[in-house]
Amino acid sequence: MMNTMGAFDGRVFGFGMPRLVMGMGARQQLADHAKWFGSKAFVVSDPGVAAQPSFAELRRSLESAGLQVATYTDVLPDPPLRIVQDCARVARAFGADVMVGVGGGSALDVAKIAAILNRHDVPIESMFGTDQTPGRGVPTILLPTTAGTGSEVTPIAVLSDEDHELKRGIVSDHLLADYAIVDPELCLTLPPAPTAYTGMDTLTHAIEAYTNKFAVPLIDAFALEAARLVASCLARAVHDGRDREARYGMALASLLGGLCLKSVNTAAVHALAYPLGGRFHVPHGVANSLLLPHVMRFNAPLAADRYAVIAEAMGYEDCVEAVESLSADVGTDKRMREFGVEQQHLPEMAKAAMEVQRLLKNNPREVTEPDALAIYERAW
Ligand SMILES: [Fe+2]
Structure with missing residues (x-):
């Protein structure tokens, strides 16, 4: 096995995940699990998901089981702090016993933080960073409708600090x-x-975990399987959304990618993607996708062995080629200039990316501010 010896050098890691129910139709078990926590279920979602028949069906299933249900369905992408505050206020007035997040990463992240604010009256800003939360929130059940961020299994929420045009993470x-x-x-x-773009986010989680400075064997196994699944299922799910096998494969890939984040987490691609999301509102998966090949070329001299293993898992000789051809196939092969970024913005973005040391420190090759600028120029 290639270059896993670093994992035996005394490194100690933690791992954890929620109890999991997975499978086609697993949502039918929601009410049984929600009932366990009390009689008032508060469902958090976004307007698109809330308009789907499946959302009404979930609501009915909770009500039929005797639960009182209230909803908050105004979650926006890259959720601003005021959305989380709003959601928490409504949930608290309702007296929620259990929070149910249904949606993509944004809805799930809002549900996680609103659950904490229901029990602890603290400013959201005081929780930014790692281990700054005051305690657990009300019980939470998460149902992802994208594949994805893997947020359903992570101890992470990412919010938009609009005053500072920054995306900021809460990790606990x-x-x-x-x-x-x-x-x-x-x-x-x-x-x-x-x-397509949520699937490329999953691929980025897998690649950044497997080539991480703090990689460990347990997480390597998840990361490699996630990369293999994305390579075999993402294009199929994009070209035929009703392909159940491909959707299952991607849901599993997303889950496995999410499981990489607590113990190992991501690295320079995600750090450099933060300013693209915070200031220019480029969707998270697109931002990762357009940066990924450029960061991989930058890292290659120090991570060649590990990239070779990923390439093999994806059915290619060369890992960058595997990523670029998948990205072209699913339509995420974009450039930064397509999102209103001008070349003159790049130096400030490089400076902002340097602030995300919690992820940059994981990168297999040290990224300086001039390095970040050079990567942005290539992706521009
Ligand atoms: Fe991500």
């Missing part, structure tokens, strides 16, 4: 949900574009 085991209910049928109606 208090954010781990009580249940993740992963039902690939909930992804069957996801349109091709978000299917």
Whole structure:
């Protein structure tokens, strides 16, 4: 096996995940699990997901089981702090016993933080960073409708600090949900574009975990399988959304990619993607996708062995080629200039990316500010 010896050098890692229910139709178990926590279920989602028949069906299933249900369905992408505050306020007035997040990463992240704010009256800003949360929130059940961020199994939420045009992360085991209910049928109606960019996010989690400075064997296994699944299922799910096998494969890949984040996490691609999301509102998966090949070329001299293993898992000789050809196939091969970024913005973005040391420190090759600028120029 290639270059895993670093993992035996005394490195100690932690791993954790919510209780998991996975499979086609798994959502039918929601009410049984929600009932366990009390009689008032508060469902958090976004307007697109809330308009789907499956959302009404979930609501009915909770009500039929005797639960009182209230909803908050105004979650926006890259959720601003005021959305989380709003959601928490409504949930608290309702007296939620259990929070149910249904949606993509944004809805799930809002549910996680609102759950904490329901029990602890603290400013959101005081929780930014690692292990700054005051305690666990009300019990939480998460059902992803994208594949994805893997947010259903991570102890991470990413919010938009609009005053500073920044995306900022809250990382704490208090954010781990009580249940993740992963039902690939909930992804069957996801349109091709978000299917593509959320899937490229999963691929980025896998690659950044496997080539991480702090890689460990348990997580390597998840990361490699996630990369293999994305290579075999993503294009199929994009080109035919009703392909159940491909949707299942991607839901599993997303889950496995999410499982990489607590113990190992991501690296320079995600760090450099933060300013693209915070200031220019480039969707997270697109931002990762357009940076990924350039960061991989930058890292290659120090991570060649590991890239070779990923290439093999994806059915290619060369890992960058594997990523670029998949990205072209699913339509995420974009450039930064397509999103209103001008060349003169790049130096400030490089400076902003340097702030994300919690991820940059994981990169196999040290990234300086001039390095970040050079990578942005190549991706521009
Ligand atoms: Fe991500």
